[in-house]
């Protein structure tokens with residue numbers, strides 16, 4: 354066959370021209386001279402194939418992956434071996450080589466390309482939310498019928514922080530951009546609803562109480578017609594604390610423990626313990642605080658009565674003898690609580 358380009362007649366033909374003329378113009382691969390990759394300068398996420406990926410990848414690996422993604426291999430090539438090399442990295446620019454060996458129409462060939470990979474530092478959408486103070490949830494930390502004590506705030510702050518640290522492994526919006534310190538309680542602003550919910554549950558776990566969620570429509574996405582909601586979560590902790598006296602179902606009880614979904618009250622007349630669901634919090638009346646406990650002395654004892662000195666007017670008061678008072682001795686100090694004019698001995 355005759356090659357119209359070089360005039361030779363004894364060479365293998367590729368289409369209309371000989372193989373040598375074909376290979377002169379042929380390139381096994383195509384790779385852009387300049388490749389840009391985006392990395393979030395805050396969280397180190399990379400933008401790859403239309404997505405932000407936040408797994409940890411070393412910078413060199415990112416460059417190699419960018420080169421790989423941008424290589425186009427011609428169909429005629431077989432048995433290709435592509436070797437990528439970073440010649441040097443200067444600031445945000447990596448000068449790279451791509452060496453290819455492969456077979457084209459039975460001929461083994463080799464070629465080298467240069468490419469420059471530029472790392473563009475930017476801010477990913479999640480970080481830009483964080484930077485703008487974006488939040489999806491507000492946790493309203495409140496107490497029922499009373500003010501929150503400073504040690505409770507300290508504890509709550511710790512719980513919020515601890516929960517967010519734990520959540521941040523899986524949620525980049527697990528952060529608190531703002532705490533509004535209001536007279537009625539603190540408002541913790543939380544980046545994501547998911548983490549906000551965890552924070553509310555952790556607060557409830559510590560203090561007990563009732564959680565209520567109320568979504569508020571913030572704006573509407575015009576393109577989808579979907580509403581954008583921000584969710585307020587109120588965590589209302591009980592008015593009573595451990596050691597306080599409450600009235601529940603006509604019984605006077607001293608609260609002995611508080612947990613997430615229930616609390617224990619000990620009937621001060623029968624010494625019996627009752628487990629009360631936290632959801633009944635509204636039916637509970639606080640009658641005396643633990644600080645109201647008084648102390649007095651036993652002045653006499655009989656099988657029917659135990660006689661004590663009223664610490665206010667020093668009168669002698671007879672109290673029905675009970676099994677649990679049997680071991681008390683005359684002259685011993687005991688605790689009492691005064692409720693509705695009655696004196697209850699505590700043990």
Ligand SMILES: [Zn+2]
Pocket residue numbers: 356357358359360361370371372373374375
């Ligand atoms: Zn030719």
Ligand SMILES: [Zn+2]
Pocket residue numbers: 393394395396397398476477478479480481
């Ligand atoms: Zn980021």
